[in-house]
Amino acid sequence: MLKETFIFIFCSSLFFGTLRAETPQIISDIQIAAEDGHADAQYTLGGMYYSGDGVQQNYVDAAKWVRLAADQGFAKAQYNLGELYYKGQGTLQNYTEAAKWFRLAALQGIPDAQYNLGVSYATGKGVVQDYSEAAKWYRLAALQGDVKAQYNLGVSYATGKGVVQDYSESIKWYMSAADRGHSMAQNNLGVMYAKGNGVNQNYTEAAKWFRLAAMQGNAKAQIALGLMHEKGYGVTQNVSEALNWYRLAADQGNLVAQKKLLKMEQGNAINDSKTAQENKLAIVRF
Numbered sequence: 001m002l003k004e005t006f007i008f009i010f011c012s013s014l015f016f017g018t019l020r021a022e023t024p025q026i027i028s029d030i031q032i033a034a035e036d037g038h039a040d041a042q043y044t045l046g047g048m049y050y051s052g053d054g055v056q057q058n059y060v061d062a063a064k065w066v067r068l069a070a071d072q073g074f075a076k077a078q079y080n081l082g083e084l085y086y087k088g089q090g091t092l093q094n095y096t097e098a099a100k101w102f103r104l105a106a107l108q109g110i111p112d113a114q115y116n117l118g119v120s121y122a123t124g125k126g127v128v129q130d131y132s133e134a135a136k137w138y139r140l141a142a143l144q145g146d147v148k149a150q151y152n153l154g155v156s157y158a159t160g161k162g163v164v165q166d167y168s169e170s171i172k173w174y175m176s177a178a179d180r181g182h183s184m185a186q187n188n189l190g191v192m193y194a195k196g197n198g199v200n201q202n203y204t205e206a207a208k209w210f211r212l213a214a215m216q217g218n219a220k221a222q223i224a225l226g227l228m229h230e231k232g233y234g235v236t237q238n239v240s241e242a243l244n245w246y247r248l249a250a251d252q253g254n255l256v257a258q259k260k261l262l263k264m265e266q267g268n269a270i271n272d273s274k275t276a277q278e279n280k281l282a283i284v285r286f
Helices: 024-035 039-051 059-071 075-087 095-107 111-123 131-142 147-159 167-178 183-195 203-214 219-231 239-250 255-266 275-285
Strands: none
Touching: 024 039, 039 059, 039 075, 059 075, 075 095, 075 111, 095 111, 111 131, 111 147, 131 147, 147 167, 147 183, 167 183, 183 203, 183 219, 203 219, 219 239, 219 255, 239 255
16 A cells, blocks of 8 residues: 655756845946856856846846856856756746756756756656666765755666666665655655565654654655554554544645545544544545
8 A cells, every 4th residue: 555656856946045235336346247257247146136136136137147157167057047948937948958058067066957957867858868867867966965866866776767676775865865854755765664675674664754754744654654553553553643644634635645534534433523524524625
C-alpha cells in the first residue's frame, strides 16, 4: 500500500539577492556603472528592476540588463536569464533558451543552474529528454549541497532512470536531503524503511521519517503515518491517532485520505460528535 512518490520540482526562485538602494545617488551610480559595461552593475540593476527595488518594477528592463551581464559571462546572470526564459518574464517563454543559459551557468559551477539543467533533461523541456544527462547534472549540484538535487538523485537511483538502480545509493541521497528537512525525501525514506529497500525493514524508523514529513504538511506522509497507527506498525496501535493524520491529509483534499476516513468512521472506528459532519464533508469532496 505504501508507495514512493517521484516528482521533479523546478527551481523557480531567482537569486538576485536584496539590494536596498537607500539613496537616489546609489541608484544613479549603479545605472552609470551598468551603462559603462560593468557586468556586476548590470546584474544588480537587472535585479532591481525585477524586484522593484528603488526603481519601478519592470521585467522587460530586468531581462535587458541581466542579458547584458550574461553576455559577458557573468554566471549568476546566466542562471537568472535562464529562469526568465523558463518563466516567460520580460521575454517570450522559451525552454530552449532557458536550457542554453542554464548550461552556461552550470558549467561555471552554479548549483541551481546544474539542478535546473538536470530537470530540463528529465522533462525534455528545451533539450532532448535524457535521464542520464539529468542524473549527471543532479549529481554535480547534489555534491555542492543542493537539497533539491540530492532528492532528485535519490529518485533517479530508486527508479533506475539514468543510472543503474541502486537502493543503497538512493537511501544515501534521500538521507542527505531528509536531514535538511526536505519533506518528500523524508516521506520516500519512510517508504524505503517500510519496504526494506536498501536497508533492513524497520517500521519504527519508517514511522520516524513519515512523522517528520507529516509534520511539514506532506499529505502522503500523513496517510502513511495514519496507516502505521491504524495497524500498529512501528508505533503503538492507536485508531484515534490514525484518524487525526487521515483528517489532516483529507483537509488538503487528498481523496485517498477522505475515503479512508469515511470508511473508518462509517465502521464506527470512533464515535464522537464530529463523525456525521466529517462524513458529510468527505462525501461532498468526492
